[in-house]
Amino acid sequence: MKSVTVSSPGKLMLMGEHAVVYGKPCLSTTIDQRLYATVEATDSNFLEIDAPEVKLEGYKKEIKELTKGKIPKGAEYIEYSIKNLYEKYNLSSGLKIQTKSDFSSEVGFGSSSASSVCAVYGASKIFDLDLSNKDVFDVAYKAVIDIKGVGSGYDIASTIYGGVIYYVTPGKVIRNIQIPELDIIVGYAGYKTVTADVVNMVKALEEKYKFAVSNAYDQMEKIVEEGTKALENSDLETFGELMNINQGYLDAILVNDRVLSDMIYAAREAGAYGAKISGSGLGDCMIALAPKDKKKAVIDAINSTKGKYIELKTNVEGVRVETKK
């Protein structure tokens, strides 16, 4: 039977988080930790999933039952994505998906989005569907909304398109930014708050203090526009300053916390051009951008706090076929 192995990368938010949920643009990059999925055609009526990294082995569901009944967490994104693909493109035959991941699903690098995208992209190759990046996006993003109810979809776009993207929800604009190198330094707080919970908390804050929160979103939009120009001109110093200003607005919408803040100030004091939260905040990751000769000092400074440096490369290729049989 036909089989294909595909892979797609994790992501990091560069600028514009939270505001992107409300129609403002954001910038994000891919990282060199990938999720791999081997997708095989079968002659059964089942979707079978093995995802050992999320402790899911031997999971099986009849195609016509997809998304019905109880679904283990590790299967959710793949099951909804396959259901949406099958419905949209009138498919019905059996499929087996085995995943293997480079990255921990505890860090917010987007393992769920990568698994959705690998499932859709891999299955599209099995069934010879000639899908564009945007077609893959539409199917995988619908799964995110079906499951979480909220989310801009920037993570789905990132893992599909690769590199650095400028993104407006719901896939209204997805544009690759050409930049030869982007050496981002990442610090992890050691814990994470569920993204949807932080988004809902900020939503409640906006309802109470609309004048402040929507003003922050308007400013973040301008920061992202200026940040895009700075990246396109490889002006990392300006980009770093804009990261710091963006951080001020993330603080204003109350998604900063002590551990993130300590890493951010430590990075700045060690000579970074800029440092800010990356993603929803209240834990998870911060990022810093530094001149090459300050990189080590910035890493040491992050490691001197309660947070921890994570070594990775950014700006890597998006979803791709690895091998085909």
Ligand code: PMV
């Ligand atoms: O927590 P992360 O890295 O998935 O980032 C969330 C970014 C938000 O803008 C807060 C939410 C979203 O869906 O864009």
